[in-house]
Amino acid sequence: MGADPDEELVRRIGAGDPAAVQAMVARKLPRVLALARRMLGDAAEAEDVAQETFVRIWRHAAGWRQKGTRFDTWVHRVALNLCYDRLRRRREWVTDELPEVADETPLPDAMPGDEERRVGQALQRIAPRQREAIVLVYYQDLSNIEAASAMQVSVDALESLLARGRRALQAMLVGDDGDD
Amino acid sequence: MAEKTTAGPMDAARFAALADAYGSALHRWPRAEQAAAVRFAETEEGHAILRRAGRLDALLDRQRVEAPSPTLYGAIVARAATEVRQVRRRRFWWLGFGLAGVGLAGAVAGLALVTVVNPDIQSDHYVMDANATSFGDAGPDADQTEEDL
Numbered sequence: 253m254g255a256d257p258d259e260e261l262v263r264r265i266g267a268g269d270p271a272a273v274q275a276m277v278a279r280k281l282p283r284v285l286a287l288a289r290r291m292l293g294d295a296a297e298a299e300d301v302a303q304e305t306f307v308r309i310w311r312h313a314a315g316w317r318q319k320g321t322r323f324d325t326w327v328h329r330v331a332l333n334l335c336y337d338r339l340r341r342r343r344e345w346v347t348d349e350l351p352e353v354a355d356e357t358p359l360p361d362a363m364p365g366d367e368e369r370r371v372g373q374a375l376q377r378i379a380p381r382q383r384e385a386i387v388l389v390y391y392q393d394l395s396n397i398e399a400a401s402a403m404q405v406s407v408d409a410l411e412s413l414l415a416r417g418r419r420a421l422q423a424m425l426v427g428d429d430g431d432d
Numbered sequence: 433m434a435e436k437t438t439a440g441p442m443d444a445a446r447f448a449a450l451a452d453a454y455g456s457a458l459h460r461w462p463r464a465e466q467a468a469a470v471r472f473a474e475t476e477e478g479h480a481i482l483r484r485a486g487r488l489d490a491l492l493d494r495q496r497v498e499a500p501s502p503t504l505y506g507a508i509v510a511r512a513a514t515e516v517r518q519v520r521r522r523r524f525w526w527l528g529f530g531l532a533g534v535g536l537a538g539a540v541a542g543l544a545l546v547t548v549v550n551p552d553i554q555s556d557h558y559v560m561d562a563n564a565t566s567f568g569d570a571g572p573d574a575d576q577t578e579e580d581l
Contacts, residue, residue, distance in 0.1 A: 265512075265516065266516075268516050268517070270512075270513070273509060273512040273513075273516070274509055277505060277508050277509055277512075278505075281500045281504070281505060281508065282499060282500055285497065285500050285504075286497040289497045290495070290497065295498070299504055302500070302504065302508070303504070303507065303508055303511070306508045306511065306512070307511060307515055310511070310512045310515035310516050310519070311515055311519055313516065313519075314516075314519050367491065367494045368494045368495055368496065371491055371492060371494055371495040372495055375495065386492075389454060389460060390454075390455060390460065390489075390492060391492075391495075393460070395462075395463065396454075396461075396462050407462070410453075411449070411450075411453040411454075412453075414452075414453035414454065415449070415452040415453045418452060418453070418455070418485075418488060419452070421488060421491075421492070422488050425488065425491050426487060426488065426491070
């Protein structure tokens with residue numbers, strides 16, 4: 253693993269540098285918000301998760317050490333844990349556990365201009381771990397190793413989650429197996 | 433966390449598995465397999481696999497997330513000032529407690545050392561005074577005792 257591009261900024265935040273705080277928010281907020289938005293499918297909850305994630309960043313900045321994990325990967329892990337807390341709270345009304353199997357029923361065809369909402373719905377219907385893998389690799393552009401580290405799984409397990417998630421999305425959005 | 437390495441050419445099955453997992457954009461594929469994947473992507477079979485994966489990618493790309501609002505940005509920056517200050521203050525106090533603890537431990541260790549090296553000798557010592565003899569105390573009380581006899 254090379255040098256962590258966030259390390260110097262984190263050190264300055266720990267030393268109480270206000271400019272470093274602003275730079276960190278500008279750098280990470282769009283990523284954290286996008287991650288939470290796609291994981292939760294709810295804009296208000298995503299904003300809450302973003303705020304809580306940054307509170308943890310501020311609290312840990314002074315004592316943060318790399319220890320084999322990039323700061324960005326750690327931030328993703330924190331945000332994901334907060335998302336899972338909320339997903340579990342939602343499910344408490346129905347069941348104790350998050351589903352492992354996606355609901356792959358095809359979604360109705362979109363009206364023109366409605367594709368974005370349809371994709372958002374499809375993302376919410378796949379299993380959370382599959383969604384997490386797709387969000388990290390596809391939308392957050394984490395490398396396979398970083399994503400596997402954030403998810404605390406092996407690279408093989410990550411690839412399996414990605415493939416199953418994409419197959420489920422394909423079935424819902426395209427309605428066939430994608431063959432020509 | 434290890435990554436598979438591909439020294440030789442990639443076969444169609446592995447190429448399809450990677451496309452199934454990572455989609456059609458090769459920059460998302462495992463770094464160690466990208467060179468072999470680029471070569472396979474130029475084949476007719478590679479083109480077909482990427483085209484299939486690209487159909488889902490095109491849909492996924494339509495899902496955009498709004499940029500953070502200035503209000504959210506401001507709230508997060510404002511909270512930082514309080515949180516960072518509290519953490520620094522807490523660390524300062526812990527440092528103070530630590531130093532006080534080290535000082536106290538030093539004092540205790542010093543006292544223990546003095547006790548070991550220079551013990552109190554009075555309790556075990558019999559100090560002879562002018563009235564004492566080898567046969568006992570020859571002071572005024574001793575005389576009295578002899579008269580009583």
